[in-house]
Amino acid sequence: MDDANPTKFFIYCLSTKAKYILQKNEDCNKDFLERLYKEKKLKDKFINHCLFILDIYFYFLSQLEVGATLHFLTQQDLIGYDFFPEELPDAYIAVETKDGTDKYFLELFDDYQNKQSPGSIRFSTRKYINYSGDGSWEANTNNSPFPAILFVLPNERRRQFANHYGHAKLVKTWEDISLFLTTQDMIRFSKSGQNIWQKVE
Structure with a gap:
């Protein structure tokens, strides 16, 4: 832990020397290795953002039914898929049951x-x-249903704002969109089997 802030754990990253060791491993992503030069210069806000994405991944793992499979793709994984929104989501998630x-x-x-x-x-x-309205998703996924949208908000006040604004926009569209909201604390302190998502209606 950090002596200056005992509630904050140390965060470790691979140094540039690791690139030359890992590039011999054929299973290691070469694009990932190129990013090692920049890892130590990243700001705390970005690091905390990525760590909370990891918390969300663990949340989904904890909610999986027996026999289900979780696919969790981050922004980095989605680069190259030209039919996703131009500004990529923080993650694309698929749960197979x-x-x-x-x-x-x-x-x-x-x-x-x-x-x-x-x-x-x-x-x-x-x-x-x-x-949803431009048809890119359906055209590239054999007309599969449009994914539900999950917003993880920083606090209850922002969740209420997203609920009111989302409702006002969704009632005016013909698109079949499901928008669900939760807060970061609900993710952090959720229990197995607990429904933490509020649907905007």
Whole structure:
């Protein structure tokens, strides 16, 4: 732990020397290795954003039914898929069960890139409404249903704002969009089997 802040754990990253060791491993992604030169210069807000994406991944793992499979793709994984929104979601999630596959776009609203502001919430809501309407998803996925949208908000106040704004926009569109909201604390302190998502209706 950090002596200056005992509630904060140390965060370790691979140094540039690791690149030359790992590049001999054929299973190691070469694009990932190129990023090692920049890892030590990243800001705390970005690091905390990525760590909370990891918390969300662990949340989904904890909720998996027996026999289900989780696919969790981050922004980095989505680069190269040209039919996703131009501004990529924080994650694309697919949960395969015996009854089918549920798909989600995930947006995490926090202080990274000032994304917890009301303006960011409004922008993201409109982004998915427009994306649903342009037909890119259906054209590239054999007309599979549009994924549900998951917003993880920083606090209850922002969740209420997203609910009111989302409702106002969704009632005016013909698109079949499912938008679900939760807060970071609900993710952090959720229990197995607990439904933490509020549907915007």
